[in-house]
Amino acid sequence: MPEADFDYQACLLACARGEQPALRRLYQQESSRLLGVALRIVRDKAVAEDIVHDAFIKIWNGAASFDPHRGSARGWVYSVTRHLALNALRSNGREVPLSEEHESAAPSDTFDYQAHSGRIYSCLEQLDPARRNCILHAYVDGYSHSEIAHKLGTPLGTVKAWIKRSLAALRECMA
Numbered sequence: 001m002p003e004a005d006f007d008y009q010a011c012l013l014a015c016a017r018g019e020q021p022a023l024r025r026l027y028q029q030e031s032s033r034l035l036g037v038a039l040r041i042v043r044d045k046a047v048a049e050d051i052v053h054d055a056f057i058k059i060w061n062g063a064a065s066f067d068p069h070r071g072s073a074r075g076w077v078y079s080v081t082r083h084l085a086l087n088a089l090r091s092n093g094r095e096v097p098l099s100e101e102h103e104s105a106a107p108s109d110t111f112d113y114q115a116h117s118g119r120i121y122s123c124l125e126q127l128d129p130a131r132r133n134c135i136l137h138a139y140v141d142g143y144s145h146s147e148i149a150h151k152l153g154t155p156l157g158t159v160k161a162w163i164k165r166s167l168a169a170l171r172e173c174m175a
Contacts, residue, residue: 008073015063023060026077031056034081041085041142051088055081075120086142123173131166134159 006029014022031052038048038055058080066076124132130152137143137151145163149156 008077009066009068012059012063012066012073012076015060016066023056026059027056030074030077034078037078037081037140037142038085040140041082042089047088048085051084052081055084058084072120082139082142089142119174120170123170126173127166127169130154131162134162135166135170138163 006025008026011022011026011029015026034052034055035048038051039045042048042051055077059077062080066073070076071079124135127135133152134148137148138145143151145159146156148154148163149159152159154162
């Protein structure tokens with residue numbers, strides 16, 4: 001769980017100024033959780049470790065591009081990592097099927113989103129649980145729409161509609 005007093009935005013601003021201790025603090029604060037995000041997406045520890053390494057290079061080099069009006073600093077850091085992981089998955093040209101082992105290790109109906117602070121979590125809380133799970137499976141776990149439909153036993157078209165409507169509701173709530 002993130003420290004309540006860790007200032008992600010100040011850390012990114014310090015990185016943008018070239019202050020290496022800020023990157024070190026950010027790494028110590030989030031690297032293990034970012035590794036978990038990358039690992040859930042690519043399902044290969046060595047590749048996930050490379051992604052986290054690349055993410056911190058990208059965070060260091062791109063910290064000045066962070067815009068606090070578009071979202072939280074912590075969310076931006078996770079977004080960088082998630083996009084690199086998804087790009088790695090796409091560039092490998094492979095689709096990794098969900099394994100029984102992975103499904104039993106990941107809770108399908110609950111997420112620990114309430115343990116964190118921020119507007120996005122209160123907005124997520126307002127969504128119907130099934131729709132919230134679709135969003136979280138897609139954007140946290142990195143599942144495709146078809147994987148989510150299979151996992152939830154819901155028609156693919158329904159999952160796509162839920163995600164589309166839920167994203168619109170989240171945009172409205174965040175505005």
